[in-house]
Amino acid sequence: MPLQQLPLFSTFGPEQALPAGWHSWTVNRSKTPTQYALTEVDQRVVLHARADGSASGLYVPLKPREPGKLRWAWKTRDVIADGDNASGPREDAPLRVFVAFDGDKSTLSLKDHLMDEMARLMTGREMPYATLMYIWGAKRPEGTVIPNPHTERVRMIVVDSGTRHARQWRCHERDLRADYRAAFGKEPGRLLAVGIMTDTDNTRSQAEAWYGDIALD
Template sequence: MHAVETKSSHLRRAAAFALACACVFAAGCAGPQSHHDDAVDDHQPHVPLADSSWARASGGAGLDPLSWEHQRLPGKAPVTFRPVRLDGRDALSATAVSAASVVRNKVRIEPQELAAVRFSWKVPALTPSADLALRDADDSPVRIILAFEGDRSKFSTKNAMLSELMRALTGEEMPYATLMYVWCNKRQPGTVIPNPRTDRIRTMVLESGPGQLGRWLDYERNIRADFEKAFGEAPGALVGVAVMTDSDNTRSTSRAWYGPLTFTQRTVSAAP
């Protein structure tokens, strides 16, 4: 009986995870609908997310700054995302109380045009019990998520089954590969962590430990180089981007702020 219950529990978790992955980047998700009208901080005027200064400043190659949306994930309490002004910067505040959701946007940058992604974040505190390598403790106060196309015929049997499950639940394909930038409690910057549920999601640690807490940190990452380090192959087209703060696995409270996110694009020389 215990074995049956355990198998059933694993299937439910896999199904919920597949649906959550699809909702990050797929249109027409079967879960709760997206929302564009998250309010700003209580001490500032109400501004819809898509009309906020943060959204207008987040754009670049292939990214429509007016298409940012808050996507809630099935079975998860939503994070409170609010455009704010913080320390003289346009920012997106995220407060997660045993919650997980994303602010996402679609993008289309072909492989030969991939260059850099620029972003910033500010984190006041870490989640002591979080561990990105464990499925029941896989939380982070900040995540930048990039989704890529690719050859799904290369999927392992497990990933092919997960992709089929996602298609059955949502009518959409699982991204071929997803790269996340995170702040980890203990692993060294540059460490790549395969997701505990599927190796088609890999996490790259940019910050580790409490040393840089409470200050703005700015990044410019070479997308192609980071993808090749994480996956050992060249990237396909970049098709989605999101920011995510989550505390649902550890049942904790997490707070963070994101600065505007922008892409640069390589200039492709014309053939002689």
């Protein structure tokens, strides 16, 4: 059931396997899923992610709302040295926070409609009209906007990059409307979901990361 707000990790006990309200998201049924679990770090409950050649995520379906501010904290053990989010064979990230938006799907190309059908077959769910994704990249500068190498409906913004801040908590606040305009060149539709993903399936590498609370204003 869609929620009004995101359930905060810090409000759960570390003994719970996954936070209530967050749902598993399968990238591809043939891929090994990333392992997620609540844990206590630095005297607060956060979500721990461990990927080993794997890819999957968690998401919260929301009651459609206007995009505002998004705030979160995250930390990674290290970066994926061989990762390059502009290249399909190396498109991995230790940390991602993504936001799904509504839109007029009648304006999509035949290729995008076929991609919707493929997504239903591979994941059991339809793709949102557009997805804005914040990532911790390996080499590209912070602030870089990267089109997804597989679809124009996903754009990535690098908000942390490289190893300089590895093993440190990083806190971010983003204006979703402004970022959507910068990434897609038009106004966003209503916000439908927020999720996270740690993935290493393309580079066949390992990653360990932590997500603090994610909140919408």
